[in-house]
Amino acid sequence: MGELLRALEASDASALLAAAQDIHYADLAALYENLDDEKRDLLVKTIGPELATDMVAELPDTLIEDALNHFKPAQLRVLLGNLSDDDRVDVFQVVSEEAQVRFFSLLGPRDKELTRNLLKYEEDTAGGRMTTQIGRITADMTVKQAITVLRRDRDDAETLARIFVVDIQGRLVGKIRLRDLAFSTWDTPIGDIMDEADEYVLATADQEEAARTLSKYDLVVLPVVDEFHHLLGVLTYDDALEILQEESTEDIEKLAAISGEQSEISYLNTSVKLHYRRRVGWLIGLAFISIASGYVMFRFSETLEKAFVLSLFLPMVVAAGGNSGGQAATMVIRAMALGEISAGNAMRIAWKEARTGLFLGLSLGVAIAAFIALLLPQLQQGTGAAFDFPHLAAAVAVAITVQVLSATVLGALLPICARAINLDPAVVSSPSLASTVDVSGMLIYFTVAGSILNLH
Amino acid sequence: MGELLRALEASDASALLAAAQDIHYADLAALYENLDDEKRDLLVKTIGPELATDMVAELPDTLIEDALNHFKPAQLRVLLGNLSDDDRVDVFQVVSEEAQVRFFSLLGPRDKELTRNLLKYEEDTAGGRMTTQIGRITADMTVKQAITVLRRDRDDAETLARIFVVDIQGRLVGKIRLRDLAFSTWDTPIGDIMDEADEYVLATADQEEAARTLSKYDLVVLPVVDEFHHLLGVLTYDDALEILQEESTEDIEKLAAISGEQSEISYLNTSVKLHYRRRVGWLIGLAFISIASGYVMFRFSETLEKAFVLSLFLPMVVAAGGNSGGQAATMVIRAMALGEISAGNAMRIAWKEARTGLFLGLSLGVAIAAFIALLLPQLQQGTGAAFDFPHLAAAVAVAITVQVLSATVLGALLPICARAINLDPAVVSSPSLASTVDVSGMLIYFTVAGSILNLH
Secondary structure, three states: OHHHHHHHHOOOHHHHHHHHHOOOHHHHHHHHHOOOHHHHHHHHHHHHHHHHHHHHHHOOHHHHHHHHOOOOHHHHHHHHHHOOHHHHHHHHHHOOHHHHHHHHOOOOHHHHHHHHHHHOOOOOEHHHHOEOOEEEEOOOOEHHHHHHHHHHOOOOOOEEEEEEEEOOOOEEEEEEEHHHHHOOOOOOEHHHHOEOOOOOEEOOOEHHHHHHHHHHOOOOEEEEEOOOOEEEEEEEHHHHHHHHHHHHHHHHHHHOOOOOOOOOOOHHHOOHHHHHHHHHHHHHHHHHHHHHHHHHHHHOHHHHHHOHHHHHOHHHHHHHHHHHHHHHHHHHHHHHHOOOOOHHHHHHHHHHHHHHHHHHHHHHHHHHHHHHHHHHHHHHHHHOOOOOHHHHHHHHHHHHHHHHHHHHHHHHHHHHHHHHOOOOOOOOOHHHHHHHHHHHHHHHHHHHHHHHOOOO | OHHHHHHHHOOOHHHHHHHHHOOOHHHHHHHHHOOOHHHHHHHHHHHHHHHHHHHHHHOOHHHHHHHHOOOOHHHHHHHHHHOOHHHHHHHHHHOOHHHHHHHHOOOOHHHHHHHHHHOOOOOOEHHHHOEOOEEEEOOOOEHHHHHHHHHHHOOOOOEEEEEEEEOOOOEEEEEEEHHHHHOOOOOOEHHHHOEOOOOOEEOOOEHHHHHHHHHHOOOOEEEEEOOOOEEEEEEEHHHHHHHHHHHHHHHHHHHOOOOOOOOOOOHHHOOHHHHHHHHHHHHHHHHHHHHHHHHHHHHOHHHHHHOHHHHHOHHHHHHHHHHHHHHHHHHHHHHHHOOOOOHHHHHHHHHHHHHHHHHHHHHHHHHHHHHHHHHHHHHHHHHOOOOOHHHHHHHHHHHHHHHHHHHHHHHHHHHHHHHHOOOOOOOOOHHHHHHHHHHHHHHHHHHHHHHHOOOO
16 A cells, blocks of 8 residues: 555556555555545556456446546446446446446447346346346256356356356246355256255345345345346345445434435545535524424413523423434334334334333433422522422423423334335434424423413 | 244144245244244244254344253254354353353363354454354365365355465465366366465454455455464354444444444334333433533523523524534544544544534524524514514524534544544434533523623
């Protein structure tokens, strides 16, 4: 890494090439991201299309087109031809339309057809992420015939960890391990040593569902089929790792009201402008929602004026609702993402959260009531407020119990309702929920306190 | 699945056994989780130790000991012997001390030593998750000799996707693909076809770091070595998938102030008591922190009484700080989890967030000021407040800008400081940050509004 940077600094092409050959393409891509334009140009021109192929496949989406534009058409033809078919489709999915047309014209006839077929599938489906370069044999072959076929395709096959067995119509009928091929006698029929291929996924399935299936069944590759069970390709474990990391980053960001697709560019390399763009929308939206809480507070100004001591516990009641609602929403959203619960479970979830919320609310209510009863009378002189502390304790305790109970149930049900009407549960969640719960907190607090303390 | 449930319902042992043989162990484990005690007993007793082995390895930690206690010692001996060595260690790591001793006495001498060696490593390190059942050959062997050795170990080797080459002292010197073995002539020396094993991880490394290394370099298996470069075992891609899913669930839960290790039991199967326990601590803690905000509000009661219209925008200023601070904290925490930034970058991060926060604050300030200037005069009659609206707009806009700017910088720096003093950045984050920022929001708002509107 250090050598490569020194060679770049010195513009020493031969040292640069030597250093680049010694480095893993993932590291090369990470390094490329941190360079300025001039150094990027020097780097890709020096290492050439052969060495750049794997690096380009690892780059963040937004940097790919720019990286490819450093090459002349003849070099680009080599690079695009070298890409594995799923990486090539990824490239076409992220570049501009102009570049799509230009790059497409550089492909060989077979790659053109392959790319066209794969581009049919949405980027975030199993079909959009699969590779079609897999070992395919039929059940009536012998081990020797199978090895001959696979050896011919060897350079093309991205993974031989699993080889799939298809019938003459190309439908998936079984799978076999390379180790079973390697360790069996040459005249064994494939049909004798193949296993059933019970786990597979439709090409139109969501990429996250496909990745979780692969993970659940501990598979290296998951076959992707069409609706007639034709074997189209496979999703590999490294695709699954990437998908799950992308999806969990997205989920985490949505919970914090950060919008837009995750850029794949690292935090430090993301511009202030992009950071701003991803956050400003929700921030302004949520700010205006907060005016509703302000309005409730303003309406109850008389209540507050009569007993200003109520302001001591107002933020607590409001925040407790936001926190408990956020906890419930997060648990339910994560469980939905992991496929553990669905809209059909809504009643069971509501019941579970209602009990949890009730116990949480009561605990909080008792804790606060005890705090007020024990400590506040001593502060009474300090504040100069002449007040009925048992009633104040009761008012705060009841309000916080009701607030936590209702926020918990609301927090659990909101993501389920969102999913039921096809909205993203993670987006309709913690921050937007918190703003909603703020309003109910104000209302509950002033209403409960107003009645118990006789302030209306 | 349906068949198995029917057989369980009817207590039909032979149908149950047949159905269980047809089902994937991951599905069997998911099903077991949902059964009552009586049916769990029937299931494990019917399928016996052989079939139960893989299922037990897939169960949530908290259910493992109970599941094993259904077996007689002789059966348990078989089951424990059948477990792969990493799964066996996982079992010993999660059961009670009493069970540890009892189970250990059932192991064969080789398994005893293996287990004792693996138990040295913490559960969440590469060493604690690795398997030691791997193919090991030396560079001076021929392909034929290597295949003979590997065939002998075949049943023991959990993965042959990568075979590692060691020297006579057992130090890692290279790696080789099974496909290269299978497709090379038998007299080829291993040294000619092996690759360098550049990627490896220390046994004491954190499991998440190991999983990310495997993912970054698209490896099926990552070798685990000790400080003298002796090959101890490997971490496989399915371990990595599991680790990354566990860790992101934990990160998401921490951001929502849910404490304790993720239970692995699905949401619906987690008891109300456990849901309660994981949430109540933070909820009460955060509630008491909120009293600080209440105290600030109470102290500024005079300011508020003089201009009750200020209450309309109080929740907005406070919430904007919580939201913008939460966004910044989440981005930084996620970037740290992905290894993109470290404490050394603190100044660069602060500078980036200061600029982002300034633009966010200004945008929000301008939006709110425009809203107040345009719409509020019409509401003036409604509220009966006689007020200087340009000054009010200025006060709210300045306060919200200062609040968002300071919350953004604080949100970004807090996780970095937490990491620097070895606290968990995700725990010291969004919710606790929000409570802190609430206080500063109240202070900023009342101070700014008080000066601009001349209320002191």
